[in-house]
Amino acid sequence: MSERIKKWPGVELSAADLNEGKVTQTRFRPNAKYAWSAGEAMSRFLAELQNGRLIARTCHSCKRILFPPRMFCESCFRPTDEWTFIQDTGTIETFSISYLDTDAKRIPDPILVGVVSIDGASPKMGMMHYFGDMTKEQIRIGMRVKAVWRPWEERRGSVLDIRHFGPLKEDAK
Amino acid sequence: MRKVGVIGAGMTLFRRRLQETGKEMCFEATKMALDSAGLTRADIDMVVNGTAPDAFDGVHMKGEYLLDGCGGYRKPYTRVFTGGGTGVFSSIAGWWHVASGLADAVLVVNEEKMSSCQPHPQSVFAHIWDPILDRPLRPNLIWIFAMEMNRYMHVHGVKKEDIARVAVKNKRNAVGHPCAQLADPNITVDDVLNSEVMAWPVQRLDISPPSDGASAIVLASEDFIRRRKIKDRAWMSGVGWCIDSTMWTDRDLYFPEYVARAAQTAYKRAKISDPRRQIDFAEPYDPFDYKELHHLEGLLLARKGEAPILTREGVTERDGDLPVCPSGGLMGVGNPIAATMGQKIGELFWQLTNQAGKRQIPHEVHTGVAQAWGDLMQYGSVVVMSS
Amino acid sequence: MTFLDRTTDARRFRQWEGNMEADYIYTSGVAGERFFVALRDGGKMLASRCVACNLDYLPPRLFCEDCFAELSEFVDVPPEGRVAAVTMAHLDRRGTPLSRPQVWALVTFEGIRGGLVHRLLVPPAKARVGLAVRAKLKARGDRVGAVTDIEGFEPVRS
Numbered sequence: 001m002s003e004r005i006k007k008w009p010g011v012e013l014s015a016a017d018l019n020e021g022k023v024t025q026t027r028f029r030p031n032a033k034y035a036w037s038a039g040e041a042m043s044r045f046l047a048e049l050q051n052g053r054l055i056a057r058t059c060h061s062c063k064r065i066l067f068p069p070r071m072f073c074e075s076c077f078r079p080t081d082e083w084t085f086i087q088d089t090g091t092i093e094t095f096s097i098s099y100l101d102t103d104a105k106r107i108p109d110p111i112l113v114g115v116v117s118i119d120g121a122s123p124k125m126g127m128m129h130y131f132g133d134m135t136k137e138q139i140r141i142g143m144r145v146k147a148v149w150r151p152w153e154e155r156r157g158s159v160l161d162i163r164h165f166g167p168l169k170e171d172a173k
Numbered sequence: 174m175r176k177v178g179v180i181g182a183g184m185t186l187f188r189r190r191l192q193e194t195g196k197e198m199c200f201e202a203t204k205m206a207l208d209s210a211g212l213t214r215a216d217i218d219m220v221v222n223g224t225a226p227d228a229f230d231g232v233h234m235k236g237e238y239l240l241d242g243c244g245g246y247r248k249p250y251t252r253v254f255t256g257g258g259t260g261v262f263s264s265i266a267g268w269w270h271v272a273s274g275l276a277d278a279v280l281v282v283n284e285e286k287m288s289s290c291q292p293h294p295q296s297v298f299a300h301i302w303d304p305i306l307d308r309p310l311r312p313n314l315i316w317i318f319a320m321e322m323n324r325y326m327h328v329h330g331v332k333k334e335d336i337a338r339v340a341v342k343n344k345r346n347a348v349g350h351p352c353a354q355l356a357d358p359n360i361t362v363d364d365v366l367n368s369e370v371m372a373w374p375v376q377r378l379d380i381s382p383p384s385d386g387a388s389a390i391v392l393a394s395e396d397f398i399r400r401r402k403i404k405d406r407a408w409m410s411g412v413g414w415c416i417d418s419t420m421w422t423d424r425d426l427y428f429p430e431y432v433a434r435a436a437q438t439a440y441k442r443a444k445i446s447d448p449r450r451q452i453d454f455a456e457p458y459d460p461f462d463y464k465e466l467h468h469l470e471g472l473l474l475a476r477k478g479e480a481p482i483l484t485r486e487g488v489t490e491r492d493g494d495l496p497v498c499p500s501g502g503l504m505g506v507g508n509p510i511a512a513t514m515g516q517k518i519g520e521l522f523w524q525l526t527n528q529a530g531k532r533q534i535p536h537e538v539h540t541g542v543a544q545a546w547g548d549l550m551q552y553g554s555v556v557v558m559s560s
Numbered sequence: 561m562t563f564l565d566r567t568t569d570a571r572r573f574r575q576w577e578g579n580m581e582a583d584y585i586y587t588s589g590v591a592g593e594r595f596f597v598a599l600r601d602g603g604k605m606l607a608s609r610c611v612a613c614n615l616d617y618l619p620p621r622l623f624c625e626d627c628f629a630e631l632s633e634f635v636d637v638p639p640e641g642r643v644a645a646v647t648m649a650h651l652d653r654r655g656t657p658l659s660r661p662q663v664w665a666l667v668t669f670e671g672i673r674g675g676l677v678h679r680l681l682v683p684p685a686k687a688r689v690g691l692a693v694r695a696k697l698k699a700r701g702d703r704v705g706a707v708t709d710i711e712g713f714e715p716v717r718s
């Protein structure tokens with residue numbers, strides 16, 4: 001960068017050099033399968049999703065209602081105290097209009113995805129999810145939304161038991 | 174604690190694919206850093222390696238795998254890892270080896286070979302998400318940045334044009350960098366705004382590329398520097414690091430609180446009370462163009478929401494009042510995660526010792542700050558360096 | 561510290577399953593390219609030489625791990641090596657019993673730092689440290705420039 005350095009090391013390869021085997025190489029596909037234990041807090045959370053409810057944990061020390069629920073408060077560093085149900089409504093904190101799917105492949109109809117802060121939890125505490133029943137022109141930060149649950153028989157105890165969050169019609173309450 | 178100086182730096186080309194193995198890249202960068210410090214491997218007491226998840230290179234225990242290329246053979250050797258934050262954090266680990274008095278001369282070597290992962294590192298990025306809360310939604314990594322960018326734009330009413338200016342500045346700055354992967358002297362704001370939408374508001378030219386590359390620095394104690402009569406040195410006057418909650422959906426994404434806390438720690442050590450006045454230039458972490466703005470505010474070099482204005486007014490250009498990413502950053506030089514130490518700590522060293530050549534900031538600079546960011550968007554590492 | 565809700569029934573715990581999808585291509589690298597091209601096209605093994613340390617490396621390396629010199633000189637590995645260590649595998653990588661045990665060995669060569677781990681092509685009863693061996697290569701047309709171009713090491717019959 002030194003202006004004193006004349007040669008910068010590195011042999012650049014093209015995609016073809018690699019994919020057409022123009023340089024010697026070894027290929028490997030790991031076959032790693034996992035079963036993650038959901039643990040105490042997440043097991044209850046998933047069970048309640050199957051019941052069509054969102055559940056949080058309270059910390060009596062900092063008075064927060066923690067969502068997603070956890071068995072210890074990371075701030076007070078003590079066990080949390082009680083289970084409490086919160087609403088299935090909330091506010092869009094942020095969102096993205098994604099033209100890429102999970103494998104970075106392009107998709108013609110974009111996915112609406114974002115973070116919803118959930119009513120009844122402490123401020124700004126929420127979860128990531130899809131948005132539906134709205135267009136990419138209609139979605140906006142601050143929009144009020146409500147969980148659209150899958151029918152009971154389709155629920156598996158997963159965040160996907162919520163199909164997406166759709167517009168909340170406040171006056172319909 | 175003892176004073177610690179950076180006395181040498183080196184890096185490989187940053188490219189989408191390099192033929193060299195990870196160890197060979199490490200060797201090239203390390204050899205260059207040693208040569209520039211006028212030292213040999215025998216002069217080195219301890220070695221620190223920084224490298225991101227094993228799954229990119231596809232080698233488990235990557236630290237162990239890379240050790241001979243890092244010069245670690247039969248020496249005290251440690252790998253450190255704080256996600257993307259490793260780009261600056263590993264130099265902090267090197268700093269504490271010397272500051273504590275345990276070592277006089279230390280090598281810090283960072284590496285990433287992302288081309289091993291096929292067809293794209295995206296497939297393993299999926300595994301940084303929470304397996305129960307996030308992964309069933311089949312998220313794309315870009316989503317999380319898109320959501321953070323959107324929140325930042327929303328809170329401050331930032332326009333995309335002002336964010337695109339960062340991509341333009343950094344890709345142009347990178348023209349003077351011999352290792353740059355994506356330098357472009359002719360890029361315009363319109364090019365960025367018209368590039369393919371990935372996950373709105375993120376477009377293709379808002380993103381730095383995945384890269385192969387390695388970088389290395391040599392650190393030494395004040396005593397060692399005096400004894401060896403080493404002329405080119407820049408002092409690490411302050412270091413700080415901080416991590417926020419792992420529950421990313423519980424944070425307001427508009428402001429990087431963890432960077433601010435890391436910066437405050439570093440500034441206190443460096444006796445900096447007014448960063449905007451006392452810091453001459455900055456190398457914040459810019460894997461996305463908006464991140465430079467976000468981080469400038471976290472580094473307390475701009476008020477909240479002010480970074481886009483400073484950028485629009487040219488303050489952050491290389492010849493501006495506060496040059497930002499004079500290296501060309503990750504946006505222009507490339508993003509081999511941990512190896513971006515080359516554009517961060519390396520650039521501070523080269524600028525402060527007047528070795529930056531075409532990239533040299535035209536006015537005199539005495540103090541710079543480098544920062545990196547990582548884990549699941551909640552880790553900040555900050556280093557202040559002075560001539 | 562202990563959780564107030566203590567686990568008394570592990571069956572209440574759920575689990576979440578998944579796998580890690582990733583494919584890898586490993587380039588042989590600069591020194592590795594020399595080694596594998598010579599193996600594929602010339603049917604021979606190369607070591608890289610550090611003149612300063614008077615040392616040869618197998619597999620060849622781009623640099624000397626000791627004096628940190630860049631190595632550009634390559635020498636032929638002698639055809640005959642010796643078994644330095646040996647083991648018998650009764651299970652495959654997934655833990656399934658093999659119908660016949662496989663013999664694996666670390667083969668080293670005189671005056672060369674390093675060596676190769678590979679199949680030892682002898683019955684288990686004949687496997688022993690010190691055995692003189694040489695590489696058995698696949699036919700030229702089947703070689704692709706990878707460590708599997710070597711089928712294994714077989715005893716040198718003299």
Ligand SMILES: [Zn+2]
Binds near residue numbers: 060061063064073
């Ligand atoms: Zn608490």
Ligand SMILES: [Zn+2]
Binds near residue numbers: 612626628
């Ligand atoms: Zn040597």
